[in-house]
Amino acid sequence: MAMKMTSETSGASVEFHPEGTAGKVWTALKATPSASIAAIAEAACVSRPTATKALTAFAEAGHAVRTPGGRSEDGRALPDTWAPIIAHAKSQNDTVTTTTDTPTTPDESTVASAVPDAPESAAQEAQATPDRTNAQTPTISLQEAMRILEQEADRRALAEAQLAQAQAEEEARRQQAAEALAKARTVEDTRRALTDLLNAVTTTYAALLSDDETAFTKGLEAIYTGTADVRKAARTSQPKTTSTWGSSRGDRSAPRPLRPDVVAHLTKHPDLAFTANEIAKVLGRSSGAVANALDTLARTGEAELVSEGPNRFRAARSQEA
DNA sequence: GGGAGGTACCACTAAAGGTT
DNA sequence: AACCTTTAGTGGTACCTCCC
Known part of the structure; x- marks a missing residue:
């Protein structure tokens, strides 16, 4: 793992700057706090195992926290989520930074650092330019920090809504394409299966006329198989809710004792x-x-x-x- | 040669749905 | 209704390839 994690220390502040792929994962983690490994991997444009390795390393180094996904309302397993731990307290004075090293509420704790296009804030400046923290420590009052957090919450809600809409549109487009492709495939498969069946029927009929018992028996088997193939091929074109011979799950065979x-x-x-x-x-x-x-x-x-x-x-x- | 990253495969779980 | 099987979704690991 090419993870040169550099920690810039200025006073008590510690900035975490992994490089390479780990850096991508770190950026994705900050941009999507409380996300699953799959989501982080996708956001970072790396494979899931790679993201897993990076995140595990972050956690071991104390820069990320993993939250078990638990179960959804319907009992399904939910993926574990990861959140960054951003520690850059500048001093022990009564000043407040917009990030915290408390991992329990990553959505709030990482507000400023998590959103690249967040409004200009002293907190961001403080984080972006840690070298200045000693010379000109930009402190923020508690009220100011609260105001920033409220603004950020509004902005985040708007961004989430826009993202959700874009995602829905993209999914609809993909589904349309997938349906068209599936339909074409079904037509082709059915056509092929019917042709094979027709061939089997013709051959069997000829065997019957020529009194070739072996070929006739073999032909019947081919017809049985061909019929099943036609049904199977055509089945996928049936609307799932109105399927005549099966469930939405398709061609499940009868249970076989295992x-x-x-x-x-x-x-x-x-x-x-x-x-x-x-x-x-x-x-x-x-x-x-x-x-x-x-x-x-x-x-x-x-x-x-x-x-x-x-x-x-x-x-x-x-x-x- | 060693490390990083990706692919392929594995283990596990629970919902869905067919059969008896 | 109960049983049984399939399927989908999740995280993890071994192994391979590539690059420095």
Whole structure:
């Protein structure tokens, strides 16, 4: 990680100026306090792992704080959020700076530094020109600081509304393009599937006339498959809420018992422990489903958890017998 | 050769929805 | 209604490539 974090010390003030990619992440973090890693990565134009590494380094150095995302109202996992810790107290006098080193309320604590186009303020000057802090310390009264914060809150609300509108317009545009593309794809797939089906029917019919039982049987299989393919291809064009044969989730097949397969795999290798993903790959099933199955098997005593992080399971001893 | 950055893959969780 | 599977979204890590 090319993270030359330079801390300029003038008196008690400490300015944090990482360089390179870390600098981009730091800028993005300041611009979007309380944002997720994904949002910060996007804002910084770096990959998520890179942003993660930088943010982790910031946190370890005491320049950022991570807040667990918790759960949304509907129970879904929310991403962790990150906020900068900006410490640049100039003195211990009774003056107030517009930033604080208290990480609990990053939205307020980082107001001045978080918004590049914020109104001109003494606080910004103080932050932007730390070298001057000793010579001409621009102090701000408490009332002045409060006034700046109020102005900034108004400006931020306006900016957020504008951003939200722009984002909504962009999303609508993208959705339109995606729908057009999906429609074209569906037409092409359906056309192809129908052509294949027509070919299968013709071939099978010819086999019937020529009394070729093998070809006829084979042709029937092709017709069955072709019919399914046509249905599958055309399905995506159906309005999701009015789908005739399925849900909005599409072509889910009938449930296939998974746990017997998992147990069989475990008992086949009694001395080995597997992760859900490993078993999922062998069985050709989803890792989520296998993980759930393994949990259930562990509860029922058919499998046992032998290690965590990642969770590894093996056949229970009774199963081996 | 070492570090930085990116890609690919993994683990985990819970909602959604089909089947019995 | 309960069970079961799929899917989507999240963060993390290993490995590879590139550059100094």
